[in-house]
Amino acid sequence: MNDTERDLRLEMLNSLLTTPHRKLEDVAEIHKTIIELDPLFYGRLAAWYGKNGDVRDHKEVFTGNLLASALTEHRDAGFMMLQEFPPYQVARIVDFMKQHRNKMPRSARTAVRRYLRHREAKPEFFDRAALRGRKAMKHLYATLHIKPNPRADAILFKDAPPVGSLAYAVKMLAKADTPADQARAIVENKIPYTIAIGAVTQVTPVVLVALINAMSPQEVINNLKSLKERGALENPDVKALIDKKLEAAKSDKRVSALKGKVAAEAAGLDAETTAKLEQVMDAQVKQKGSIKKSTALLVDKSSSMDAALEVGKQIAALISGVTEADLFVYAFDTMPYPITVEGGSEVQLNVSAWDKAFQHLHAGGATSIGCPVEAMRLRKQVAEQIILVTDEGENTAPYFNVAFAAYCKELKVQPSVVIVKVGYAYDMLERKLQQDQVQVDTFTFSGDYYSLPNLIPLLSRPSRLELLMEILETPLPVRNDK
Secondary structure, X not given: OOHHHHHHHHHHHHHOOOOOOOXXXXXXXXXXXXXHHOHHHHHHHHXXXXXXXXXXXXXXXXXXXHHOOOOHHHHHHHHHHHOOOOHHXXXXXXXXXXXXXXXXXXXXXXXXXXXXXXXXXXXXXXXXXXXHOHHHHHHHHHHOOOOOOHHHHHHHXXXXXOOOOHHHHHHHHHHOOOHHHHHHHHHHHOOOHHHHOOOOOOOOHHHHHHHHHOOOHHHHHHOHHHHHHOOOOOOHHHHHHHHHHHHHHOOOOOOOOOHHHHHHHHHOOOHHHHHHHHHHHHHHHHOOOOEOOOEEEXXXXXOOOHHHHHHHHHHHHHHHOOEOOOEEEEEEOOOEXXXXXXXXXXXXXXXXXXXXXXXXOOOOOOOOOOHHHHHHHHOOOOOOEEEEEEOOOOOOOOOHHHHHHHHHHHHOOOOEEEEEXXXXXXXXXXXXXXXXXXXXXXXXXXXOHHHHHHHHHHHOOOOHHHHHHHHHOOOOOOOOOO
């Protein structure tokens, strides 16, 4: 592996942390570069990320590029991976291939045809896909000129759903005479919340119970604000049902680790429900791995580093609950500010606790990235890896590379360094560390907090080389219909 290939591989890993939600074009170029220069690695990375990654945009681009690849094993892997997506993502993959790859190979069309036929063959499966992704399903049939079977045609294109179909049940729901009748229809047909809420005439506790029973844990989290507005959290029976769904969310693999935090902020929830959402986040993050190396998180609070403080706080909440060794957290300008949460390990991952710990820190002043390292040296705090959240600019001694060298010599340790770059970042510090042969990796954060959990598998492995080896050993999915 030469330096260019290694740099491209690490840049690809870096991009997993930098994708803004819903902007496929922002990641298309780096995907294109790596698949052209290192197609074997790209295929393995696609398979690995499908199992370990969180950002849907990356998963879609991976699948689209595999389907458009010149390699048969790539196309076969993409064929199988596409079958696992919901309709709206399949539609996005198809549009990505047409708009960014300017191709839609026969195997990709066959993959979508198999996707649609598989659902047509199972009426209940088809009905749910069509109800949740009606526009996307119609788009797939139309844009690829795939003829729907008579039942699919009646539901999607003729708006004449047959009796017994879910679409027919939704039509009947709107005509139900009483809330009790509506609740019965929702329960019997498991009508999704976002569809049912627009059809019911009156949202009573009975209807709310029916709606929540039909929701997945992720749907409950996504719709907490709407549920709160309809009085769901004020009724003890309804709230108990919501709490049950949040408990189930802890082990549901479809739940996003940071969705709970976003939902809590958007809905203005009570302390008890917010705490339950934080427990969901805790459980989801722990599934991503455990950090067994002692870790130092150093957060820049110098002038204009407000973003660093916010990112640092989120990283602290993420990694503290999965770190089995010592964790040292400092903010710094020209002085180190040790940060701890009250209550010890039992509330480590509690976002509210970290909010409180960071609440009196405000960006301002000059910058000495080395000062927290010097503080750790004096306190004999041994860290095997150091995470820096900074723009890499420093203008006051002790400078990081000098303090780091003294720290390594005195404490007889050689930490790896991960730089999470925020704001208008430089590369001055990383170049100095590379010259000193320090293991240093950089990640550019550009605003997507949903991607931060991707740090966990990266920090939980002993080295970046081991992570690259794990990726290269990930098998590609094999097409099973040949």
